[in-house]
Amino acid sequence: MTPPFKDKNIVLGVTGSIAAYKACDLAREFMRKGASVTVVMTPEAKHFVTPITFQALTHNPVHHDPSFSHTPSGMDHIELAKKADLFLIAPATAHTIAKLAHGLADDLISILALTMRSAVAVVPAMNTNMYHHAAVQANMKKIQDLGYKLIHPDQGELACGDIGEGHIADLDIIIKSAESLI
Ligand SMILES: Cc1cc2nc3c(=O)[nH]c(=O)nc-3n(C[C@H](O)[C@H](O)[C@H](O)COP(=O)(O)O)c2cc1C
Numbered sequence: 001m002t003p004p005f006k007d008k009n010i011v012l013g014v015t016g017s018i019a020a021y022k023a024c025d026l027a028r029e030f031m032r033k034g035a036s037v038t039v040v041m042t043p044e045a046k047h048f049v050t051p052i053t054f055q056a057l058t059h060n061p062v063h064h065d066p067s068f069s070h071t072p073s074g075m076d077h078i079e080l081a082k083k084a085d086l087f088l089i090a091p092a093t094a095h096t097i098a099k100l101a102h103g104l105a106d107d108l109i110s111i112l113a114l115t116m117r118s119a120v121a122v123v124p125a126m127n128t129n130m131y132h133h134a135a136v137q138a139n140m141k142k143i144q145d146l147g148y149k150l151i152h153p154d155q156g157e158l159a160c161g162d163i164g165e166g167h168i169a170d171l172d173i174i175i176k177s178a179e180s181l182i
Contacts, residue, residue, distance in 0.1 A: 003034030010035045013089035013109040015096045016044025018159040019125035019168040081115040091125035101139035119181040121149040128164030
């Protein structure tokens with residue numbers, strides 16, 4: 001059977017959430033299913049998981065600094081956007097979601113979100129009080145109106161010990177959603 005992501009290029013955006021370690025499993029699972037995975041990180045994400053971890057898992061350079069490019073043209077965001085079949089931001093913090101809602105572009109993830117022609121899927125992960133804040137809810141509605149696909153968080157025990165919505169969606173659900181978008 002042909003793997004569902006055979007010959008597909010997935011750009012995986014990782015932001016500064018405690019759920020960043022789950023992006024390691026996601027990257028591995030996408031690769032197992034035939035995809036090539038390129039990870040892009042915000043500066044904050046590097047406090048949670050190091051670029052070298054993702055580089056070792058994906059066998060691809062990890063992009064995290066808009067002023068340093070891996071590509072001959074010096075324009076990682078253009079090159080990545082051209083080759084991507086899907087841009088998946090998982091986990092997505094409240095901060096990054098706010099930037100997407102307002103079209104800000106001050107790191108590679110927010111720049112790429114504006115550059116991409118492929119589907120862009122956003123997987124929020126945050127504390128339940130943050131998740132229910134009116135500003136976050138408004139920003140999530142706004143990004144959906146702008147065409148981003150939201151993969152909703154589920155209920156669960158959060159890293160802080162609280163129980164409620166905001167827990168990153170199950171990996172199986174993220175992968176199934178990705179399959180439907182690619
Ligand atoms: C230990 C710790 C865990 C955090 N987890 C989250 C989280 O799960 N979701 C979130 O929205 N923010 C979380 N934050 C706050 C973000 O790291 C912070 O808003 C940061 O500016 C996000 O930047 P970025 O979106 O550019 O990666 C956490 C902060 C700390 C110190």
